[in-house]
Amino acid sequence: MHGLEVLSFEDYLASLILKRDAYYPSPFVLSAVGGGGKTTTLLHLFADHFRERSILTTTTSMGAPKAGGSLSPPLSEALKNNEGLSHITTSPPLESGVWFSNRYLDIPGKHKGVDRNAIDHWVREERKEQRRDSLLLCEADGAKRKPLKAYASHEPVIPETTDLTAIVFGLSALGKPFDESIVHRSNIFSEVTGKAQGEMIDFSDIEQLIGSGHFLKGIPLTSKVAVILNQADTLDPKDQADENLERWAHRLLAFRSIDAVFFTAYSKESRKTLYGVRRTTDFSPPVSAVIMAAGLSKRMEGKNKLLLPLMDRSVVSRTMAQSLRSDIRDFVVVTGHEAKAVQSEIGKALEEEMRFDQQLSVVYNRDYQEGQGTSVALGTRYLAPESAACFFIPGDQPFIEPLTLREIIEHWEPETIVIPLLGGRRASPVLFDRMFYDDLSKLTGDLGGRQVIMKHESHIKEVEVSGNNPFQNFDLDTPDDYEKALREMSEKGH
Structure with a gap:
């Protein structure tokens, strides 16, 4: 496949932010959907300082980053010590911080999501003031901490102002029997993929979720679309070989709406891109x-x-x-x-x-x-x-x-x-x-x-x-x- 560039997800994001800055001043909005490490990915990006101010938010519900237990993923020492992740407000923070709505009274540490319209309004007001200092990282659906999921009718809740939509899949699900413990909303997943309960999950199921358009729902025309195949370090060693990851990436890039594909291993202490590639020509509908x-x-x-x-x-x-x-x-x-x-x-x-x-x-x-x-x-x-x-x-x-x-x-x-x-x-x-x-x-x-x-x-x-x-x-x-x-x-x- 011609017209491709090999790079890490971080380099890809940095290039999109740089390109956006050349058009007009605006916050850069990244919305993450799917499962298998979505929150962990956003937390690492929050700490990377792509822009002066990082804002973590959600349009659904989310545990406080340092809540622990079942509400948030394990954190590295660096993330535990990140002051911005402790700064939780119900309005856009003036410095790096977390923007949530009210807390759930019956679930300590869990917060309701911010209304999507409020996020879009804030972004447009920032544009009017010609501000470009913010990276807003939005978790736009939930997966119950499972590697895979399918959308309910009300999902996803992606802000209209999104510049990049990251669709995250957890590869730890591959080779395991299909049931609700692995796939959130398994009944809908079965309808989309044709997979029956107990059958082994394989890469073609991820292809089907993308190719059917199921995971392209609700993505704004102005948003790039990247697929992040996380937990790639859980694959069999032969499947982690570059030639296999390249082959799988090309299968997903056969869908013209997909701009880039990344195989990542984001964990508590480390993260890396095992293989990543993006198009050098945009084939999404203009x-x-x-x-x-x-x-x-x-x-x-x-x-x-x-x-x-x-x-x-x-x-x-x-x-x-x-x-x-x-x-x-x-x-x-x-x-x-x-x-x-x-x-x-x-x-x-x-x-x-x-x-x-x-x-x-x-x-x-x-x-x-x-x-x-x-x-x-x-x-x-x-x-x-x-x-x-x-x-x-x-x-x-x-x-x-x-x-x-x-x-x-x-x-x-x-x-x-x-x-x-x-x-x-x-x-x-x-x-x-x-x-x-x-x-x-x-x-x-x-x-x-x-x-x-x-x-x-x-x-x-x-x-x-x-x-x-x-x-x-x-x-x-x-x-x-x-x-x-x-x-x-x-x-x-x-």
Whole structure:
């Protein structure tokens, strides 16, 4: 299998944090699900100081890290002496610490989880303040300290703001008879894998849990997905050989949503990655954007508004640059009026901002004078085949915020049309699930995506988005709008 890089889980996490910092300031959120050492993994990462502040939390329930007994895993001396793990609060700690909800009155040392919405709200508020000093480690389901599990209908509870979802399996279960003592929610596990009680558990059962989509439920589009196969030191020595671990890793990487696979041995006193590998090319379903850059600018008194200068860039170049700084990976630019000049301005943004994991195509709309609907339809037909959802971004929105785009994506669900609200009023851009691509590809006239929105009112999800820039939904239609934009640029020093 080509396009792979061998590395440890710690190096993988550090690289993702570094990459996130290059986009925009934000806490980095890692959510762990599954069984077989999930809590131990998070505790070790807490102590590693990937960022200035480490926050351990849960959306379900969890024992205090130093509670001992059946409530928490055994700790090394270093973890026992870690002051942050003793600092438990019911609000986000200002320094490294543990963020839980209230205690269970009948179970000393056990705490209720933090509401997922509270976690997401805190992350978005930190983004607004441009803070990037925190690594938030969230245990997003429970496994009763068993090596394997299956999800109940209410699981997992993964925050929408998650950047990396780690699916943890305990390999100590391999070669053992299948029953509830080994697998939490064994009845559901049996339904998913076809495994009968008493049959031996093998690696193909883990493959089935991933391949069926069972363990991909609830993972945000903006999250990378890594599989951690912990307790690898319990395998038979021949199964611990690099060539076998590599073969097993490749079997899981056959599923395009999986970005990386790690075989680890996390225990009380030590931890190591026996073998780890990640893709160098992202094959997960991308979020797409069609940049609408074909219009006639009829209200701009003879000027093409997309080519007007705003500080050091043109309007369309700035819109393109802002979009490229987001989590969108698949772009289609639709040109029409003054296509060569517009494409040249687009090219300037690409030279400075385009990342290796992004792809872009430019298509010319011969029917651009017939209205925006023709550009929406043409752009939709050129989206990546695996595209999960798509924005339609007007080329004259130079103040669009990458973090606003991220927040809209975080609210995506299958078969929805996500419409952002700013101050309670509908705004753009709207995010359409791929379910609506067929309708979008047939549009005509000048209403654009509004025709599809009116047709599918029951699928609309309105979300109030945060952000510090009241101009982020501002588009330039008239000379007065352009003058306002120039003043905004001058005052803010963009």
